[in-house]
Amino acid sequence: MPEGHTLHRLARLHQRRYAGAPVRVSSPQGRFAGEAAALDGRTFVRAEAYGKHLFHDYGPHGIVHVHLGLYGTFTEARLPEEPPFGQVRMRLTGRTHWTDLRGPTRCELLSAVETDAIKDRLGPDPLRSDAQPEQAWRRISRSRTSLAALLMDQSVIAGVGNVYRAEVLFRHGIAPMLPGRSLDAALWKDVWDDLVALMRAGVRSGRIDTVADEHLPEVTGRAPRKDRHGGEVYVYRRAGQPCLVCGTPVAQTELAGRNLYWCPACQPA
Structure with a gap:
């Protein structure tokens, strides 16, 4: 299972590649299709990590919570390279890159209140400036x-x-x-x-x-x-x-x- 530094690296990467601009969101696998449709074309506000959890914030449209678990992985590449076929839970496509998420334990669209409830259950994260x-x-x-x-x-x-x-x-x-x-x-x-x-x-x-x-x-x-x-x-x-x-x-x-x-x-x- 990836440890906290991996999720913080991913948050920084996704922040650089997608924050502040609209993104295409899809679910080739279908298990995240409804949520992806609600986010497709929306502005990716920011990416944030807390412990082993990753959050993609779309402002008033909700926050995608990802927990990779034992088998979850992200695949990233620069456009115009085509993303491969396969069991992709969530696909992001921005202006310069695409990102595929496969096999996570959690990939869900939450409200800000639900997101805060997850954070409240966690202890301090050594990688966060607000850690106590x-x-x-x-x-x-x-x-x-x-x-x-x-x-x-x-x-x-x-x-x-x-x-x-x-x-x-x-x-x-x-x-x-x-x-x-x-x-x-x-x-x-x-x-x-x-x-x-x-x-x-x-x-x-x-x-x-x-x-x-x-x-x-x-x-x-x-x-x-x-x-x-x-x-x-x-x-x-x-x-x-x-x-x-x-x-x-x-x-x-x-x-x-x-x-x-x-x-x-x-x-x-």
Whole structure:
């Protein structure tokens, strides 16, 4: 599932390509046909991301809410290239580009009130200027739930997924199963600030890189990481491989249906 930096990249891209001008909206698949017809030819006001949610705002005509889920993807290209056939839930065509959306968990036309209700259910997003990290801290500092679970709870922090969760815990030497209420307030501030920096870097580069300069392949002489997720990371999807810092085999378990990775030596219980 794409993490928050991906949705913010998409919001910036769609803002540049479509905002301030009328767009053609269609649904070749048919499952969004009625909503698309209501928006076709309307002005695309702006694109915005909040956590793992993307919003296309058409002003008084409504807001398209997209959640990609596990299988949703956007395909983009410049005109006059023709978009391909296929199961396209929503197609946008502007003056210079077209964008196809396939396989999302959610693609729906909402009112401003309904959109606000979705945002109100989410925790602070490290990539948003209006984020209030103290809101997340109030939840974390009172909880017996593990930090590994809390960081994946979108009502606590919006936009953090499996990769950022594993990596930020490693970078701060935090045992994944530490209860939230056992976390020191100063350490929480460091974790939040690190998430902001890491996710902003992800928006810029389009990939997740969490490894410090002294642990990069060109410095240590190890082979670069080869993984469809891209980016240099410490523990994510490295189960059984030596920790890049201490050499201990990276551990793996399942937590709430998702794989969890950590270094038992660098993140002692």
